[in-house]
Amino acid sequence: MPKLVFKSTGRTVEDPQEIKSFLEKYGVLYDRWGVERLPKHLIENYELTEEEQQQIIDAYKEELEKLKKEKGYITEDIVVLSEKTPNLEGLLEKFKKEHHHTDDEVRFVVHGSGVFPLKLDGEVVEVWVEAGDLIVVPAGTRHWFELDENRKIKCIRVFKTPEGWEAIYDENNRATMND
Numbered sequence: 001m002p003k004l005v006f007k008s009t010g011r012t013v014e015d016p017q018e019i020k021s022f023l024e025k026y027g028v029l030y031d032r033w034g035v036e037r038l039p040k041h042l043i044e045n046y047e048l049t050e051e052e053q054q055q056i057i058d059a060y061k062e063e064l065e066k067l068k069k070e071k072g073y074i075t076e077d078i079v080v081l082s083e084k085t086p087n088l089e090g091l092l093e094k095f096k097k098e099h100h101h102t103d104d105e106v107r108f109v110v111h112g113s114g115v116f117p118l119k120l121d122g123e124v125v126e127v128w129v130e131a132g133d134l135i136v137v138p139a140g141t142r143h144w145f146e147l148d149e150n151r152k153i154k155c156i157r158v159f160k161t162p163e164g165w166e167a168i169y170d171e172n173n174r175a176t177m178n179d
């Protein structure tokens, strides 16, 4: 089950509609696109050919085009993290450091699961995502990412520009960016 966990109190929200409306207040888009339309081999396979990656993207063409049009995104790809990912531990070390981007971080989870802790008004709210979930972390929102006990995730990512998606770790840069 997807859920929100408020770190200061431990309060948990599991209702998808409630998750959505809470996050909406902070400009974070959460939605459920589901994975029912995908054949099993595309869901579970973590070593996809380019053709298979395209098949996944094509399956969500309608939703992706709508999102791209609304938010000005131009391109998408597939990203996987699993025990087979070279330097997985090194990557996870990097992802779990608090940072933000000058572009939105867009992830649709095709398989696996993970946690996006977000800093919303100074409070850490964990967004636990799983297969079928879409999350859009807006530019400038401090966050980090961790795998959960499943230790794997496969996502569609959507971008405006590759440059906008570099992580900015320095707290001081945030003020500059918002000037």
Ligand SMILES: [Fe+2]
Pocket: 099, 100, 101, 105, 143, 144, 167
């Ligand atoms: Fe990020």
